[in-house]
Amino acid sequence: MTFVNMIILFQTNQEKESFEKLYDKYIDIVYRKCLSYLENYEDAQDAAQEVWIKVYFALSSFERRSVFSTWLYRITVNYCITALKKRKYFFSLNELEEAGFEIEDLYPNIEILISNREDVTKVLSVLSKDMKVLLLMKYAEGYTYDEIAQITGLGVSAVKMRIARAKKQLQNAFH
């Protein structure tokens, strides 16, 4: 049975078995995404649980205008960003608009040389958490600067500056 059929089956008769199959297929990806944003196993577990509860109750109204996975990832990212905002995670970013130097995307095609998988975590650890979240939104989720600004409640220039700085930090540390 295809995943589309599973969704239809769930929508027509609330078949829990279909939902369970969707869960089994996507749970690891959702959990990893939560972990990337929240950087804490307990928080990631709580977030993943809440996301799947939301999905269960919202799936009946899912209109299949987008692919299920895209819809699921958006719910996950939105949930994580809301959780970070509740912790006033982005508060410190407001002060970043201070500098007033020219904002431009200085390192659009940065590539980082990594010899083994363990280094991925090491590379990302040079970034502060808020910078990493902004990079995730920009490069992993594909949000525009305007969308990131809207979601996080920051100014567009602050978002651009922060992302440019994050990329510069990565380049300085590993080139």
Next chain:
Amino acid sequence: MVYTIKNLLENEHNNTKAPANLKQNVFCSIEYLDVVKVLLEFFIIIPIIVIQDIA
């Protein structure tokens, strides 16, 4: 291996699996919330409809 920022971020937790107890927690919560939903419908929504019908 050369990573772009995108695949660097996507590969960070590449081998991490969701904990096994998460599934049980999710499905228990759903069962519980399903019951709450039915009770809410029974005790709140249905009486409202009945009252509206009488009125």
